[in-house]
Amino acid sequence: MLQLNHVDVCYGSFKALTDISMSVDTGELVVLLGANGAGKTSLFNAISGLVKPAAGDILFEDKQLNGMKASGIVSNGVVQCAEGRKLFPEMSVMQNLMMGAYVHRRDRQGNRKRLNEVLELFPILADKANEPAGSLSGGQQQMVAIGRAMMSRPRLLMLDEPSLGLAPLVVKQMFETIRQINSLGTTVLLAEQNAFAALKIANRAYVMENGHLVMEGDREAMLGNEQVRKAYIGA
Amino acid sequence: MNLFFQQIINGLTLGSIYGLVALGLTLVYGILHIPNFAHGALYMVGAFMSYFFMVDLGAHYWVAMAGSAVVVAILAVLCERLVFHPLRHSPPIHDKIAAIGILLFLEAVVQMFWGSDFRRMSSPFTGILNFDGLIIPEQRLLIIAGAFVLVVALQLFLRKTMTGATIIAMAQSRDGAFLVGIDANRVAMMTFAISGVLAAFAATLYAPINLVYPAMGHLVIMKAFVIIILGGMGSIPGAIIGGMIIGFAEALGGFYISTSYKDIIAFGLLVLILSVRPQGLFAKGAH
Numbered sequence A: 001m002l003q004l005n006h007v008d009v010c011y012g013s014f015k016a017l018t019d020i021s022m023s024v025d026t027g028e029l030v031v032l033l034g035a036n037g038a039g040k041t042s043l044f045n046a047i048s049g050l051v052k053p054a055a056g057d058i059l060f061e062d063k064q065l066n067g068m069k070a071s072g073i074v075s076n077g078v079v080q081c082a083e084g085r086k087l088f089p090e091m092s093v094m095q096n097l098m099m100g101a102y103v104h105r106r107d108r109q110g111n112r113k114r115l116n117e118v119l120e121l122f123p124i125l126a127d128k129a130n131e132p133a134g135s136l137s138g139g140q141q142q143m144v145a146i147g148r149a150m151m152s153r154p155r156l157l158m159l160d161e162p163s164l165g166l167a168p169l170v171v172k173q174m175f176e177t178i179r180q181i182n183s184l185g186t187t188v189l190l191a192e193q194n195a196f197a198a199l200k201i202a203n204r205a206y207v208m209e210n211g212h213l214v215m216e217g218d219r220e221a222m223l224g225n226e227q228v229r230k231a232y233i234g235a
Numbered sequence B: 001m002n003l004f005f006q007q008i009i010n011g012l013t014l015g016s017i018y019g020l021v022a023l024g025l026t027l028v029y030g031i032l033h034i035p036n037f038a039h040g041a042l043y044m045v046g047a048f049m050s051y052f053f054m055v056d057l058g059a060h061y062w063v064a065m066a067g068s069a070v071v072v073a074i075l076a077v078l079c080e081r082l083v084f085h086p087l088r089h090s091p092p093i094h095d096k097i098a099a100i101g102i103l104l105f106l107e108a109v110v111q112m113f114w115g116s117d118f119r120r121m122s123s124p125f126t127g128i129l130n131f132d133g134l135i136i137p138e139q140r141l142l143i144i145a146g147a148f149v150l151v152v153a154l155q156l157f158l159r160k161t162m163t164g165a166t167i168i169a170m171a172q173s174r175d176g177a178f179l180v181g182i183d184a185n186r187v188a189m190m191t192f193a194i195s196g197v198l199a200a201f202a203a204t205l206y207a208p209i210n211l212v213y214p215a216m217g218h219l220v221i222m223k224a225f226v227i228i229i230l231g232g233m234g235s236i237p238g239a240i241i242g243g244m245i246i247g248f249a250e251a252l253g254g255f256y257i258s259t260s261y262k263d264i265i266a267f268g269l270l271v272l273i274l275s276v277r278p279q280g281l282f283a284k285g286a287h
Helices: A040-048 A070-075 A093-100 A108-121 A138-151 A168-183 A195-201 A219-224 A226-233 B002-032 B039-056 B061-084 B092-114 B138-160 B162-172 B174-179 B184-209 B217-231 B236-256 B259-276
Strands: A002-011 A014-024 A029-033 A055-060 A078-081 A156-160 A187-192 A204-209 A212-218 B128-131 B134-137
Touching: A002 A040, A014 A040, A014 A055, A014 A212, A029 A168, A029 A195, A040 A070, A040 A078, A040 A156, A040 A187, A070 A078, A070 B174, A078 A138, A078 B174, A093 A108, A093 A138, A093 B162, A108 A138, A108 A168, A138 A156, A138 A168, A168 A187, A168 A195, A187 A195, A195 A219, A195 A226, A204 A219, A212 A219, A219 A226, B002 B039, B002 B134, B002 B138, B002 B162, B002 B184, B002 B217, B002 B236, B039 B061, B039 B092, B039 B184, B039 B217, B061 B092, B061 B184, B092 B217, B128 B138, B134 B138, B138 B162, B138 B184, B138 B236, B162 B174, B162 B184, B174 B184, B217 B236, B217 B259, B236 B259
Parallel strands: A029 A187, A029 A204, A078 A156, A156 A187
Antiparallel strands: A002 A014, A002 A055, A204 A212, B128 B134
């Protein structure tokens, strides 16, 4: 579904990603592990069209994404839920969700159906529908961010550190919801530092260090890998 | 007492014009973070275009206003496409220098065609209304009503349409707007077009009670900057209320203190208000 071939990303003279080649298949939940500054966000931004790769190809369902505008990439079904949520803080929860449906704005019936599905995933958002998104708790804001991304009807949903800064109980619920989204048919690429929780719901994982992909494997291999356990799970 | 109310009408007139100009300026700043010094030149071109349509082509005042709005909107979009868009990844000082460059360029072009003389533009609204001794020229009433209608129309556009919502979304979170697939170029062009339309309307409304000349945008843009700093950079209510504060202060200050000091009152108020509230009246945080 998603294929990256030898992708480099540079910010001026600083090389943030070097020779990244990876793939995500339809229906998979793939985890991208790595410490702060490893390059996970740069990789997501390159796929989303927010930064231009200096080299390499990014293909989604055999369509070239590099060179495409960010708006075109969302229209093609590749949607990012970014670190820090990037909500519209003064808009209500409902307005935030409906802005998520921007690329499908003419399909009102489809959007209503999608909204019901999102509110089934996050029932609390129905109660908070008219409150400004910026006034919600961190966990609820994360729900709005994922809900907004789901309103874009992603075929590939990229989640960047969705558990960051959340209480442990909320983190548990968040991972359960991500698993549910994946089981309902959305392919998920998840960047996380919370390696144990992420690997528990993943099919496969990649490990990034200093802008390089250094390891790849399925869930069992990763959970059993001593290097991964020491570096990311702490056991 | 009538003299006081007379000054209130003058304050409302000035505040309406300042508010309209400041609205365009604050929209562009709030969404694209460009301090568009060339906005004063767009205002000036707006007045000259209306003058051209009315005097040279013999068009009616309303037709001239609509024609001027279209021309200035296109000009504003061209400024965005040809100048500000290519500079979007440059340091912020480049935008400022470019904006001043556009200002000087447009003034030179207007001078080339019309010279630097002061011109007078007529309007079909030359009557004077007398409300029990309170005298209101029709044009001033038109300015106040026109500004009110434009502000309401802008609010409805921003709050009730999807295109308006994309502009608000972009102002609240640029990254968020990209993530939901909003086309930043489209929003930028739309914002510049709206700012151009507002400048042209303000200039055409104000020109019949003022003069039309190439440097007419200087003082207006200076005051519009004072207003958006005062009201809070990027704040729409801030631009409207700030415009009214400056308009009233000038009208009342000019009448009760001295007309010689009326222009300095705006800057005095700016210093006073920013000493108490550095982020401006309506902004949530300092920029």
